[in-house]
Amino acid sequence: MTAIPMTRNGYDKLQEELRYLKNIERPQIIEAIASARELGDLSENAEYHAAKERQALVESRISDLEEKIGLAQVIDISNIESDTIKFGATVEILDEDTGSISKFQIVGSDEADIKNGLLPITSPIAKTLIGKSKDDFVEVKTPNGQKGYTVISVDYI
Numbered sequence: 001m002t003a004i005p006m007t008r009n010g011y012d013k014l015q016e017e018l019r020y021l022k023n024i025e026r027p028q029i030i031e032a033i034a035s036a037r038e039l040g041d042l043s044e045n046a047e048y049h050a051a052k053e054r055q056a057l058v059e060s061r062i063s064d065l066e067e068k069i070g071l072a073q074v075i076d077i078s079n080i081e082s083d084t085i086k087f088g089a090t091v092e093i094l095d096e097d098t099g100s101i102s103k104f105q106i107v108g109s110d111e112a113d114i115k116n117g118l119l120p121i122t123s124p125i126a127k128t129l130i131g132k133s134k135d136d137f138v139e140v141k142t143p144n145g146q147k148g149y150t151v152i153s154v155d156y157i
Contacts, residue, residue, distance in 0.1 A: 001071055002071070003071055003072070003073035004068055004071045004072055004073060004108060004109075004110070005073050005075055005087050005108050005121060006072055006073070006074060006075070006107065006108035006110060006111055007074070007075060007077060007088055007105075007107055007108065007111060008074055008075075008076060008077075009111065010107055010108050010110060010111030011069070011072050011074045013111065014065055014068060014069055014072070014110065015069065017061075017065060018062065018065040018066065018069065021058055021061060021062050021065070022062060025058050026055075026058060026059075026062075029051055029054055029055045029058060030055075032047070032051040032054075033048065033051045033052065033055065035047070036048035036051055068110060075087055075088055077089075077156045077157075078156070080156040081156070082154075082156065083133050083134065083154060084131055084132065084133050084154065085106070085129045085130055085131065085132050085133070085151070085154050086106075086130065086131075087106055087107075087108075087121055087130075088105065088106060088107070088156060089105065089106050089154050089155065089156055090103065090104070090105045090154075090155045090156065090157055091103070091104060091105075091106065091129060091151065091153070091154055091155075092151075092152040092153040093129075093149040093150065093151055093152060094149060094150045094152055095147065095148075095149060096137075096147075096148035096149060096150060097147065097148065101152065103117060104117040104118065104119040105117060105118055105119065106119050106120075106121055106126045106129070106130075107119065107120065107121065108120070108121060109121065109122050124140055124141060124142065125140045125142075125149070128140045129149075129151070132151055133151065133154065134151050134152065134153055134154055135150065135151060136150070136151045137149070137150050137151075138150075138151070
């Protein structure tokens with residue numbers, strides 16, 4: 001199996017979700033199933049079927065989280081001092097076509113959240129930026145064609 005890179009923050013969020021599912025959600029579902037069984041005929045019991053469906057989803061998510069946590073390669077970006085873009089870097093880029101500036105952090109796929117400036121390492125722009133430095137120009141192949149960007153800053157916060 002391949003290691004899954006993630007920041008400490010991303011790892012902690014996965015751990016928190018796993019604890020919640022195991023300690024809060026799972027017991028609530030077990031209680032809901034027990035209550036639904038008391039209502040009688042299970043073949044026509046919507047509450048029972050809904051609880052069992054929810055249980056299957058939660059158990060699947062728990063399994064997924066346990067696997068990801070087990071394969072996690074937590075990268076402490078506070079120890080990185082570099083002028084080049086690597087995993088965990090916070091990057092500001094200038095869109096050469098529009099003149100707009102974007103700022104984001106390159107993170108693991110599971111912690112990505114574009115709206116909050118968290119760009120997955122697997123994205124085309126992140127892959128292109130890895131290894132680049134301030135003032136470098138890059139071209140990224142996007143669904144809308146080639147886009148040109150200039151790196152304004154690279155930071156590890």
